[in-house]
Amino acid sequence: MRVSIALALLAFFAGNLAFARFSPLDEQSMQSAVFMETLSLPSAGEYFSAVDKRFEPNWTKLLRPMVPVATPLREHLALQIGVLIADCHIAIEAQDGQATKNYGRDILNLAKKLNVSQNVLARGQNISDLAEKGDWLTLREELDAMQNDIRLSMQEQNDYDLLVFLMIGSWVRQMEVACDLFIQTPTPDASELLIQPEILNHLLDRLHGLPEKSRANPMAQTFLGRLQGLQPLMTQGSLNPLPEASVQDISATMKAILNISSELPPKP
Amino acid sequence: MTRTFFIFMLASSIASAQQAEPPQTKPAPLDWNATSSNPRSSALEIASRNKALGFARRDGFWSGTLEKNKPALIALHLFTRNNYSFSAANLTPGSRIRVSIFDQLGNPTNSEESMDDTSATVGISPAHSDRYYIRLELTEGDKAETCMVYSYK
Numbered sequence: 001m002r003v004s005i006a007l008a009l010l011a012f013f014a015g016n017l018a019f020a021r022f023s024p025l026d027e028q029s030m031q032s033a034v035f036m037e038t039l040s041l042p043s044a045g046e047y048f049s050a051v052d053k054r055f056e057p058n059w060t061k062l063l064r065p066m067v068p069v070a071t072p073l074r075e076h077l078a079l080q081i082g083v084l085i086a087d088c089h090i091a092i093e094a095q096d097g098q099a100t101k102n103y104g105r106d107i108l109n110l111a112k113k114l115n116v117s118q119n120v121l122a123r124g125q126n127i128s129d130l131a132e133k134g135d136w137l138t139l140r141e142e143l144d145a146m147q148n149d150i151r152l153s154m155q156e157q158n159d160y161d162l163l164v165f166l167m168i169g170s171w172v173r174q175m176e177v178a179c180d181l182f183i184q185t186p187t188p189d190a191s192e193l194l195i196q197p198e199i200l201n202h203l204l205d206r207l208h209g210l211p212e213k214s215r216a217n218p219m220a221q222t223f224l225g226r227l228q229g230l231q232p233l234m235t236q237g238s239l240n241p242l243p244e245a246s247v248q249d250i251s252a253t254m255k256a257i258l259n260i261s262s263e264l265p266p267k268p
Numbered sequence: 269m270t271r272t273f274f275i276f277m278l279a280s281s282i283a284s285a286q287q288a289e290p291p292q293t294k295p296a297p298l299d300w301n302a303t304s305s306n307p308r309s310s311a312l313e314i315a316s317r318n319k320a321l322g323f324a325r326r327d328g329f330w331s332g333t334l335e336k337n338k339p340a341l342i343a344l345h346l347f348t349r350n351n352y353s354f355s356a357a358n359l360t361p362g363s364r365i366r367v368s369i370f371d372q373l374g375n376p377t378n379s380e381e382s383m384d385d386t387s388a389t390v391g392i393s394p395a396h397s398d399r400y401y402i403r404l405e406l407t408e409g410d411k412a413e414t415c416m417v418y419s420y421k
Contacts, residue, residue: 038328
């Protein structure tokens with residue numbers, strides 16, 4: 001009898017411990033979870049790492065010459081920096097030291113126009129040195145750190161609103177690459193890489209949250225319209241494969257936004 | 269009698285555990301000036317041990333004060349076929365941290381977990397590309413400045 005009670009008590013405590021540790025999260029907890037842009041949004045390097053395993057692309061073929069466009073608009077500068085950061089990650093995946101250095105230099109030149117801090121300039125030198133050595137793993141880390149330093153500089157200069165354009169530029173280029181690879185080699189379950197509703201909704205929230213003057217900017221209006229059009233495609237969850245036509249639609253949206261990045265912006 | 273008692277105790281343990289999900293803490297905002305802070309340095313040092321295995325560290329981090337029974341929950345988007353490692357650390361003697369991973373539905377994932385005095389590391393290879401949740405909690409100690417970083421490959 002005593003042994004049985006002891007066993008029952010043991011089961012009680014062990015059960016409590018196990019369930020406290022492994023019980024599912026409730027809806028309220030999940031809704032109040034912290035979402036931080038520097039942590040919750042995947043880096044381009046992280047995304048391309050997954051893309052690499054899925055499609056095994058020839059990264060060298062995905063490199064493209066991108067000449068930054070002279071622009072008076074700070075939003076357009078931030079957008080181009082975002083695109084270039086994604087391009088620089090592609091160069092790292094391709095293990096192309098010269099292309100990595102070129103993109104790093106272009107990022108730095110644009111970032112200087114936004115009066116970024118000395119930290120960013122130091123990162124630019126590090127990227128050049130690491131590309132010279134072919135230290136691709138550390139390059140991924142350094143580029144991620146450079147992006148965060150640019151972000152910090154923008155925040156310090158009360159340019160927090162510009163960050164959404166940088167994030168859009170990087171995300172759109174990442175998605176364009178993955179869409180193109182999917183279209184070349186359609187694999188139904190690979191479409192889960194293209195379904196990122198939280199990221200899309202976060203970018204839309206940021207665009208909606210822009211001050212009225214910035215939101216009225218034609219570039220912001222175009223992005224709002226284009227990105228809102230993607231919402232129905234991303235509500236189905238990642239477990240259901242996207243039809244190829246939907247991937248074509250996502251790809252068209254990404255290419256349209258990238259075209260805006262590489263053209264002179266319309267005057268407000 | 270004994271059997272009834274056993275079933276009763278088991279049932280009550282399940283019920284109390286289901287109610288035991290502690291409330292969420294509101295963590296401190298991202299502290300950009302904390303790059304040289306000890307918990308972050310310590311978390312990065314732990315994450316660096318994976319670098320030889322090809323893991324790249326993210327620059328972003330969560331830092332804040334963890335209190336007993338007030339875990340922090342962080343949402344992240346993870347990709348299938350990548351491997352992830354989450355490392356948390358503090359420097360408060362006598363405290364222990366647990367890091368747990370939950371999937372998009374809030375279910376605990378089949379992940380590894382390790383703990384020592386002031387740090388914990390947990391890894392996952394996501395089954396789906398989707399939103400996941402990382403829970404940081406103090407299992408021993410009352411309060412500790414904590415930092416979490418992650419790496420991927």
